[in-house]
Amino acid sequence: MLQVEDLHKSFDDFKAVDGVHLSVEKGQLVAVIGPNGAGKTTLFNLICGQLQPESGKILFNDDEIGRLPPFEICRKGIARSFQIANIFQRLSVFRNVQVSVLSQQRLSNKLFHPAAQLAVNETNHILESVGLLDKNADVAGSLSHGDKRILEIAIALGNEPELLILDEPTAGMSPDETATTMALIQRLAEKQGLTILFCEHDMEVVFGVAQSIMVMQQGRTIVQGDPQAVRENTEVQQAYLGDE
Ligand SMILES: Nc1ncnc2c1ncn2[C@@H]1O[C@H](COP(=O)(O)OP(=O)(O)O)[C@@H](O)[C@H]1O
Numbered sequence: 069m070l071q072v073e074d075l076h077k078s079f080d081d082f083k084a085v086d087g088v089h090l091s092v093e094k095g096q097l098v099a100v101i102g103p104n105g106a107g108k109t110t111l112f113n114l115i116c117g118q119l120q121p122e123s124g125k126i127l128f129n130d131d132e133i134g135r136l137p138p139f140e141i142c143r144k145g146i147a148r149s150f151q152i153a154n155i156f157q158r159l160s161v162f163r164n165v166q167v168s169v170l171s172q173q174r175l176s177n178k179l180f181h182p183a184a185q186l187a188v189n190e191t192n193h194i195l196e197s198v199g200l201l202d203k204n205a206d207v208a209g210s211l212s213h214g215d216k217r218i219l220e221i222a223i224a225l226g227n228e229p230e231l232l233i234l235d236e237p238t239a240g241m242s243p244d245e246t247a248t249t250m251a252l253i254q255r256l257a258e259k260q261g262l263t264i265l266f267c268e269h270d271m272e273v274v275f276g277v278a279q280s281i282m283v284m285q286q287g288r289t290i291v292q293g294d295p296q297a298v299r300e301n302t303e304v305q306q307a308y309l310g311d312e
């Protein structure tokens with residue numbers, strides 16, 4: 069579904085992404101891991117069109133998307149969350165997700181109609197799938213940090229993506245929230261057949277969950293493979309032991 073080949077992106081002289089290779093197959097749950105500063109967010113910004121690559125290829129369903137603007141990439145079926153939650157703080161949980169469903173259905177011009185009873189079933193269905201239905205009337209800004217991040221996943225689901233991209237979905241979460249969120253991500257992948265690509269700096273979070281892991285260090289792909297192959301890779305062992 070997604071194929072990234074020899075991708076490069078610099079900021080002035082600094083090579084933030086410096087030879088990245090990544091392959092995501094339909095239905096897979098794929099993790100990108102690497103320490104802070106490895107280039108994970110830059111890679112996701114390149115895939116989603118927030119940044120343009122200098123060289124290399126990004127193929128989504130065999131289309132080159134590497135130089136398209138974000139809205140076109142979104143329209144092709146890629147939705148993402150950001151490392152810092154991006155929600156409408158003063159709207160209700162329900163409304164945050166409804167806005168996204170309506171914009172997918174190109175009905176957002178009707179959003180400020182007094183009786184905005186549009187897409188109610190779709191919105192509730194998404195809230196239920198992420199476990200936020202009982203909080204649908206809460207003001208988004210009043211949610212716990214963990215629930216805000218989950219709301220952001222719900223907003224991304226409103227775009228009906230083929231590929232869901234999550235940037236450190238458990239960043240800043242307590243151990244309990246992290247476990248709940250990883251279980252949710254696994255459920256979305258397994259029960260709803262979504263293809264999910266996420267990144268993480270903590271190795272332990274991904275090993276029980278991801279089917280394929282790509283390890284990045286200093287802008288480069290060290291290896292991509294199943295968890296066992298990655299665990300046994302000597303370059304990965306050196307990179308991580310060297311860190312500690
Ligand atoms: N817009 C930018 N301008 C300059 N440097 C940047 C910019 N974005 C990221 N970087 C640098 O690129 C490197 C990789 O950053 P990032 O992709 O955010 O890493 P990660 O998400 O793996 O922590 C970091 O050293 C960061 O400081």
Ligand SMILES: [Mg+2]
Nearest residue numbers: 108109110151
């Ligand atoms: Mg990051």
